[in-house]
Amino acid sequence: MGRVTRRIFLGLGVAAAGGLAVGTWWVRAPHDNPLEDGLAEGETTFNPWLKIGADGTITVIVPRAEMGQGVTTTLAALVAEELEVSLEAVTVEPGPADPAYHNAALLAKGAAKPWATGWTAELARAAAGTGAKVLGLQITGGSTSTIDAFDKMRTAGATARVQLIRAAAARWGVEPAGLRAEDGAVLDPGSDRRLAYGALAAEAGALDAPDAAPLKAPSEWRLLGRSQPRVDMEAKCSGAPIFAIDEDLPEMLHATVRMSPRYGAGAVSVSSDAALNTPGVLKVVPLSTAFGEGFGVIATNTWAAFRGAEALEIEWAPADYPADDAAQRAALAEGLASGEGFEAMATGDASAFLASAPADEVLELDYETPFLAHATMEPMNATARLAGPSLEVWTGTQAPGIVRALCADAAGLSQDRTTVHKRMMGGGFGRRAEADAAVYAALLARETDGRPVKVTWSREEDMTHDGYRPRVHARLRAQARPGEGLVALEARVAAPPLIASVMARHYPSLPAPSADDPMVEGLVDQPYAHPNWRVEGVPVDLGVPVGFWRSVGHSQNAFFLETALDEVAHRAGVDPVEMRLGMMTGEKFAPARGALEAAAEMSGWGEAAEGRAKGVAFHLSFGCWTAMVAEVARRDGGVRVEKLWIAADMGRALDPRNVEAQLSGGAVFGLSAAMMQALSFADGEVQERNFGGYDAVRLDRCPEIEVRLLETAPRLGGVGEPSTPPVAPALGNALFALTGERLRSLPFGRSVSFV
Amino acid sequence: MRLTVNGEAREVEAEPEMPLLWALRDLLGIRGPKFGCGVGACGACTVWVDGEPVRSCTLPLEAVSGEVVTIEGLAAAEGLPEGTPHPVQAAWIEAQVAQCGYCQAGQIMAAAALLRDVPRPSEAEVEAAMTNLCRCGTYPRVREAMALVAARGRTDTGALAPAKKEG
Numbered sequence: 001m002g003r004v005t006r007r008i009f010l011g012l013g014v015a016a017a018g019g020l021a022v023g024t025w026w027v028r029a030p031h032d033n034p035l036e037d038g039l040a041e042g043e044t045t046f047n048p049w050l051k052i053g054a055d056g057t058i059t060v061i062v063p064r065a066e067m068g069q070g071v072t073t074t075l076a077a078l079v080a081e082e083l084e085v086s087l088e089a090v091t092v093e094p095g096p097a098d099p100a101y102h103n104a105a106l107l108a109k110g111a112a113k114p115w116a117t118g119w120t121a122e123l124a125r126a127a128a129g130t131g132a133k134v135l136g137l138q139i140t141g142g143s144t145s146t147i148d149a150f151d152k153m154r155t156a157g158a159t160a161r162v163q164l165i166r167a168a169a170a171r172w173g174v175e176p177a178g179l180r181a182e183d184g185a186v187l188d189p190g191s192d193r194r195l196a197y198g199a200l201a202a203e204a205g206a207l208d209a210p211d212a213a214p215l216k217a218p219s220e221w222r223l224l225g226r227s228q229p230r231v232d233m234e235a236k237c238s239g240a241p242i243f244a245i246d247e248d249l250p251e252m253l254h255a256t257v258r259m260s261p262r263y264g265a266g267a268v269s270v271s272s273d274a275a276l277n278t279p280g281v282l283k284v285v286p287l288s289t290a291f292g293e294g295f296g297v298i299a300t301n302t303w304a305a306f307r308g309a310e311a312l313e314i315e316w317a318p319a320d321y322p323a324d325d326a327a328q329r330a331a332l333a334e335g336l337a338s339g340e341g342f343e344a345m346a347t348g349d350a351s352a353f354l355a356s357a358p359a360d361e362v363l364e365l366d367y368e369t370p371f372l373a374h375a376t377m378e379p380m381n382a383t384a385r386l387a388g389p390s391l392e393v394w395t396g397t398q399a400p401g402i403v404r405a406l407c408a409d410a411a412g413l414s415q416d417r418t419t420v421h422k423r424m425m426g427g428g429f430g431r432r433a434e435a436d437a438a439v440y441a442a443l444l445a446r447e448t449d450g451r452p453v454k455v456t457w458s459r460e461e462d463m464t465h466d467g468y469r470p471r472v473h474a475r476l477r478a479q480a481r482p483g484e485g486l487v488a489l490e491a492r493v494a495a496p497p498l499i500a501s502v503m504a505r506h507y508p509s510l511p512a513p514s515a516d517d518p519m520v521e522g523l524v525d526q527p528y529a530h531p532n533w534r535v536e537g538v539p540v541d542l543g544v545p546v547g548f549w550r551s552v553g554h555s556q557n558a559f560f561l562e563t564a565l566d567e568v569a570h571r572a573g574v575d576p577v578e579m580r581l582g583m584m585t586g587e588k589f590a591p592a593r594g595a596l597e598a599a600a601e602m603s604g605w606g607e608a609a610e611g612r613a614k615g616v617a618f619h620l621s622f623g624c625w626t627a628m629v630a631e632v633a634r635r636d637g638g639v640r641v642e643k644l645w646i647a648a649d650m651g652r653a654l655d656p657r658n659v660e661a662q663l664s665g666g667a668v669f670g671l672s673a674a675m676m677q678a679l680s681f682a683d684g685e686v687q688e689r690n691f692g693g694y695d696a697v698r699l700d701r702c703p704e705i706e707v708r709l710l711e712t713a714p715r716l717g718g719v720g721e722p723s724t725p726p727v728a729p730a731l732g733n734a735l736f737a738l739t740g741e742r743l744r745s746l747p748f749g750r751s752v753s754f755v
Numbered sequence: 756m757r758l759t760v761n762g763e764a765r766e767v768e769a770e771p772e773m774p775l776l777w778a779l780r781d782l783l784g785i786r787g788p789k790f791g792c793g794v795g796a797c798g799a800c801t802v803w804v805d806g807e808p809v810r811s812c813t814l815p816l817e818a819v820s821g822e823v824v825t826i827e828g829l830a831a832a833e834g835l836p837e838g839t840p841h842p843v844q845a846a847w848i849e850a851q852v853a854q855c856g857y858c859q860a861g862q863i864m865a866a867a868a869l870l871r872d873v874p875r876p877s878e879a880e881v882e883a884a885m886t887n888l889c890r891c892g893t894y895p896r897v898r899e900a901m902a903l904v905a906a907r908g909r910t911d912t913g914a915l916a917p918a919k920k921e922g
Contacts, residue, residue, distance in 0.1 A: 068853075233853055236859055237844045237848050237852070237853060237856075237863065238787075238826065238840075239786070239788070241786040245789070254781060279770060302777055306793070376890060377799055377858050378857045424856070426858075427855045459794070665854055668891075672890075690793075690796060691888060695888075696890060697894075698885075698886055699894040699897060699898070700882040700886075704895070705895055
């Protein structure tokens with residue numbers, strides 16, 4: 001949800017100069033330190049990221065949400081590295097929802113191209129980041145957590161280290177310059193004296209944070225750049241109750257929701273008799289929110305609530321939007337043909353080239369991608385307790401600040417009387433940037449006389465209520481010159497505008513932007529020389545809520561662009577790798593060439609065993625330059641995806657084993673979508689209601705995955721999303737190489753039998 | 756109704772059709788088995804009944820035929836000393852399998868049952884037994900962790916044998 005606010009707040013460039021001085025500036029920023037309230041006996045807080053107890057306990061606040069991406073470990077290591085303590089010596093807490101933890105990188109990421117350097121690019125990034133600060137956006141998304149934290153949290157550790165050394169110097173009556181910090185203590189090498197942090201914390205915390213604290217050079221790192229055991233691993237392998245769905249509070253009631261399967265349409269009639277007669281069901285509550293209309297069912301256990309919800313007899317109003325696949329297709333086709341769009345990029349004169357090109361050099365390619373659900377393993381849920389004048393909410397969220405604001409509204413309270421307890425997420429992928437589950441819990445907590453109520457959605461409810469990846473149709477026209485390759489490219493994309501949809505649910509009073517960045521991202525920001533390149537977005541509202549699905553617009557736009565480039569290469573009679581390398585010109589695109597060459601080398605590009613074929617794709621997203629080769633093979637009964645090779649350059653791999661896991665997992669996520677996932681509609685309702693109709697790759701069909709990490713890019717990139725976009729084109733291009741048939745619509749499983 | 760869960764006799768007041776999963780989670784406070792789909796399709800709720808992996812979200816209480824073992828009781832069920840992780844759990848930690856972690860209790864219960872019965876499973880046996888869904892895509896490391904248990908075997912106490920030192 002950053003992109004739009006970026007546009008709104010880009011005008012706040014006045015504060016940019018301050019924003020440029022990252023480092024100590026962030027730690028000394030005028031936000032209050034939220035840890036000052038609620039310190040335990042003997043605890044001292046140094047800044048919003050660090051507490052040290054007199055007993056030596058070191059608590060690091062990791063304010064980004066853990067949904068599997070390993071951010072808890074990597075962000076804690078940033079502080080531990082500079083504080084000179086081991087990761088085992090640190091206790092990690094998620095911290096409160098607070099503006100101190102705003103995500104500046106989220107808004108900054110779209111402000112300038114990832115390869116741009118220099119004053120203007122930095123100014124644009126800083127100005128956008130300042131918007132996040134003003135808004136207090138504490139969002140986990142856009143693969144930005146590590147980028148945002150890299151300077152801030154290292155500085156949090158470094159400034160505390162300086163304070164601890166100064167406190168020891170004062171105690172001993174010596175100059176701080178002669179002392180050093182090591183393994184949780186300050187040492188005086190001259191006299192072998194040693195004081196543990198716990199013994200110094202109170203005095204050190206009373207000192208002002210220094211204006212400058214030197215950060216260690218990467219060559220001095222002990223933790224960063226090396227694989228660390230994840231701090232959450234043991235809990236996750238022992239079934240520990242760490243997820244929001246595991247919340248168990250005294251006197252807690254259980255509930256579920258049954259919301260209208262037709263978006264924006266309420267109930268025409270309802271009969272609750274059978275529901276209320278279901279054993280264990282206590283209450284049926286109508287719900288009317290910006291997220292949807294429907295009912296909550298409160299019961300003594302979750303199963304009773306589910307049965308009660310099923311027993312509600314409801315007639316829903318009809319859908320007032322294109323209600324089935326044919327109607328959606330017609331609306332998008334009309335948009336492509338004649339809808340008014342916004343021009344997102346125009347260099348050279350693609351139209352003139354395409355108009356004058358020989359007919360056999362022009363490719364006209366129509367693409368379709370379906371609506372997709374996130375289908376996190378942990379269904380949406382939240383627990384809320386409204387006791388007297390205060391509301392508490394327990395949930396897994398990528399946006400705790402928004403959850404707090406909207407839940408406070410729902411309960412009729414001010415935000416300072418609303419507390420959000422963040423829990424580990426059983427998958428996020430963008431779904432938990434939405435506040436719907438928490439808002440429903442807050443509303444149902446008004447009905448339970450102060451008892452906490454845990455609201456768990458059924459899988460069917462989860463699948464049919466989402467901020468979906470939009471259904472998108474695109475038309476790409478390209479000129480392919482024999483022996484050379486791409487001369488000109490025009491892309492026209494028709495899609496439901498994503499930002500407007502998210503804003504309507506979460507900030508109905510704010511205006512939506514006229515241009516929807518996610519619709520065109522991945523088409524306008526690729527490291528290709530494009531002398532004649534034109535991209536246009538055509539907003540087509542299909543009435544279905546759409547939102548942030550892992551890698552967002554990149555996820556479909558990479559498919560369009562990288563599949564089209566493959567077709568161009570084949571038409572021009574040039575190698576797809578060579579053609580791309582020839583377009584990745586100049587020093588600024590060197591990481592792109594490096595990644596593509598690495599993937600080609602790893603995969604033995606150009607060699608093919610009998611009955612096997614390879615396809616290639618490249619995509620730059622979230623600051624990570626990612627090349628992928630997919631290999632497919634003919635097997636009995638169909639085609640098997642044998643292997644994926646991934647070469648990715650994120651500038652610096654702060655935890656290589658975790659980065660590898662993210663790139664591998666992101667590829668499997670993209671592979672599920674490319675092979676088999678699609679939602680269909682009838683009567684305005686999603687038809688795939690559980691994993692039976694909406695499956696994902698399982699172990700048996702998961703290919704071998706080989707990842708190589710490159711560290712040459714000048715800026716740190718994110719790793720949670722960038723491996724998702726190139727999967728579909730790499731696989732589609734491999735299928736073409738195997739079968740000779742071009743597939744321009746996802747999922748491929750409609751045409752190919754995968755084994 | 757009476758159940759034996761992780762070696763303890765437990766009394767639950769519930770309708771006989773209530774799925775075992777909800778009795779464990781909401782009535783007995785045993786929250787290792789997770790709710791994922793409610794139709795036996797994802798495996799997040801996998802527990803052992805009479806030693807066999809079953810999907811507890813579709814198993815009515817009245818059909819529970821024997822002792823129930825959940826992830827919380829896995830190590831004890833195989834006689835490991837208290838505080839020693841089950842070899843499959845140890846391998847999962849060593850291979851750093853989990854990402855979000857939500858499906859992993861079910862994955863581990865399925866893997867532990869297979870490796871108990873077939874200490875060195877073939878690839879086909881692994882694929883047939885490991886049908887649990889993971890949206891984070893941890894499958895390559897699931898394979899790696901299972902291969903680790905198969906290759907190393909167990910010590911006298913049943914724990915995962917340490918890696919052989921090279922050279």
